Amino acid sequence: MTKLLEVTDLSKIFGGSVRAVDGVSFSLGERETLALVGESGCGKSTVSRLILRLTDPTAGVIRFEGQDMARMSQRALKAIRRDIQFVFQDPFSSLDPRMTAGDIVTEPLSIHGMVKGARQRRETAETLLRAVGLSAKHVDNWPRQFSGGQRQRLGIIRAFALGPRLIVADEPVSALDVSVRSQVINILQDMQEEKGTAYLFISHDMATVKHIADRVAVMYLGKIVELAPKASFFSAxxxxxxxxxxxxxxxxxxxxxxxxxxxxxxxxxxxxxxxxxxxxxxxxxxxxxxxxxxxxxxxxxxxxxxxxxxxxxxxxxxxxxxxxxxxxxxxxxx
Structure with missing residues (x-):
């Protein structure tokens, strides 16, 4: 399997003494889903922010397609962020309440100069909304007019808009009702099958992990304590x-x-x-x-x-x- 992401001895210390992440190493292959699991406070969300360079690591190496992200300039990082996107836990606070659904899902495309003009943005937005089971008529709706599951669909298609190679999904269904979790998980799997995207799937819900993951990494107090294929992990x-x-x-x-x-x-x-x-x-x-x-x-x-x-x-x-x-x-x- 071709390695898309390689993390080696990754560490993050806050305030000089809080070892949130302590020597974490793993790799992620193309089209693969690696689930990072553990109790709240184990460091899994910090790992996701380090990979996205939302915060800088204290030590360690993060390579995406062989490139060392820690040594990249801001210009190079902007380019690579087309290939690494994020799905947030909270489907409401992650959406700008002052933007319509159409503006939300096409904003990444506008930033990278991939759509121009109001007509092209609207047509693109309608196509994106339909891809996750929403209607084109929702293009002018505000986030407050959507249910939690619909808002998370907006977040998912916003992440997929740029055609990323990797999506980091941090507890993407934990804030949703049980009745809509399976719908959102199915959308993630369908999009992965269609686009060939890899997932770093962060969760504490082992039932969801069993359904979606290819491999499982367990974190405890900043370290990975077990890393295994899904079948081996759940059986032994x-x-x-x-x-x-x-x-x-x-x-x-x-x-x-x-x-x-x-x-x-x-x-x-x-x-x-x-x-x-x-x-x-x-x-x-x-x-x-x-x-x-x-x-x-x-x-x-x-x-x-x-x-x-x-x-x-x-x-x-x-x-x-x-x-x-x-x-x-x-x-x-x-």
Missing amino acids: PRHPYSEALLSAVPASHPQKRRKRILLQGDPPSPIRIPPGCRFHTRCPIAQDVCRREEPALAQVADNHLAACHFAQAWPIASRLGEAMAPEPLAELSN
């Missing part, structure tokens, strides 16, 4: 934190009991990262070595990486004992 996770995330996904059938891993406490502060494995303070199988030595992100199976001293001893779930409790049927049925 090799990190206790990944097990905990997956245990919270509702079972596919209401009569099936799913064992829950109940993590104790909150993640440590990125100002005071614990020694050794940074997950050991909440890990139900932590040993002395976990408190002393930080495990490297290493290969434990075909294309499957994990940063755990006991990753080779899978299945982890069989060794968690009392730390895992059956999920009540009543909870599954809600």
